Amino acid sequence: MKRRSFMKKGSVGVAATAAATIAAPAVIAAEKKFSWKLTTAFPPGVPFYSTGPGSLADLVKRINVMSGGRLTIKHYHAGELVPAFEGFDAASSGAVEVNAWVSYFGAGKVPAAQFFGAVPFGMSFQGQNAWFYNGGGIDLWHEVYKPYNLVAFPCGNTGIQMTGWFKKEIKSVADLKGLRLRIPGLAGKGYAKLGVDVKLLPGGEIFPALERGVIDAAEWVGPAQDKILGLNKAAKYYYTTGWHEPTTVTEFAINKNKWEELPDDLKMIVRNACAACNIEAHSWSEANNAKAFEEFLNTGTEARTLPDDVIKALAKAMDEVYSELAAKDPVFKKVMDSYFTFKKTHDKWARMSEGVWHAKLRNARG
Numbered sequence: 001m002k003r004r005s006f007m008k009k010g011s012v013g014v015a016a017t018a019a020a021t022i023a024a025p026a027v028i029a030a031e032k033k034f035s036w037k038l039t040t041a042f043p044p045g046v047p048f049y050s051t052g053p054g055s056l057a058d059l060v061k062r063i064n065v066m067s068g069g070r071l072t073i074k075h076y077h078a079g080e081l082v083p084a085f086e087g088f089d090a091a092s093s094g095a096v097e098v099n100a101w102v103s104y105f106g107a108g109k110v111p112a113a114q115f116f117g118a119v120p121f122g123m124s125f126q127g128q129n130a131w132f133y134n135g136g137g138i139d140l141w142h143e144v145y146k147p148y149n150l151v152a153f154p155c156g157n158t159g160i161q162m163t164g165w166f167k168k169e170i171k172s173v174a175d176l177k178g179l180r181l182r183i184p185g186l187a188g189k190g191y192a193k194l195g196v197d198v199k200l201l202p203g204g205e206i207f208p209a210l211e212r213g214v215i216d217a218a219e220w221v222g223p224a225q226d227k228i229l230g231l232n233k234a235a236k237y238y239y240t241t242g243w244h245e246p247t248t249v250t251e252f253a254i255n256k257n258k259w260e261e262l263p264d265d266l267k268m269i270v271r272n273a274c275a276a277c278n279i280e281a282h283s284w285s286e287a288n289n290a291k292a293f294e295e296f297l298n299t300g301t302e303a304r305t306l307p308d309d310v311i312k313a314l315a316k317a318m319d320e321v322y323s324e325l326a327a328k329d330p331v332f333k334k335v336m337d338s339y340f341t342f343k344k345t346h347d348k349w350a351r352m353s354e355g356v357w358h359a360k361l362r363n364a365r366g
Contacts, residue, residue, distance in 0.1 A: 036073045036097035039087035043204040044077040054281030062273040084202040092148045097258045104185025112332040118245040125247040127346045135342045149256045155274040156250030156281035160242035164219035165235035182218040187244035193317040210234040223292035
């Protein structure tokens, strides 16, 4: 009996030792701390992008707090660590752990990634998020970025954007020919087909270029962010339709090797922090755009809507752009087909829900 008791205790001791040995790596992983560097394409002091609710500063803080300091991220603005549009390559190579921008800034490198940023004549904030989280959009994003050693998540959304600031009125398609316009992404290719001289400038260079006449028009974001850059002081006419960016997503692109080093709980914290800021950033835009737009109207800005013939010409031009890019890039075509197939179904619901509400109920109450 004593022998059996001894053997039983010994077995328990061996099992406990084995369990401790198995648990040790998990404990060590849970205690390990990670320090990352984040580069961005955005200048300092810009709400939505750099400061305030839903901004990158907010995102970094959330991750730090939720992880209990196990994952800390140092936030570098455009030009502080690398030039504004070189963060993607820095994150891809591992020189930094993360880059945040809108994916159309890298259109020349990864054309298909533009569907994860802003899609001309595409879906709204609601539709884009539905595709991301429930239509396979994020999985496709990871697939597209795999050759670049990156994984990415949406971490901010402006909602619908303004067409931009123009020094002269746009009355017809002819007024676009030769116009020097700052605009990124797929929309720039559409404009170019109508004779526009398209320019790509980082945010900090837009106002001086517009003020000095280096460019004739510029698109940035919406009233709240445009006010901060002072664009209303450089041009008089403020055009809308949102055709070029019905919603615009900030991406949080992480070096894949660094991502895979994180334990599962920290990965979940990053994903949830990104999703939360995606919502809060959009809410910030909706609240502050209304106030800034009212200020513009009271201080001499003339709000305009692009003429119907211009919008139709742009839609035709974009159809050509999509067809041409899809014909020579199978990855672009795969993402495009996924996006517009989802959009076709979502549009039916959007027309019967948001569409009817806008057209009927809001008009009934003014």
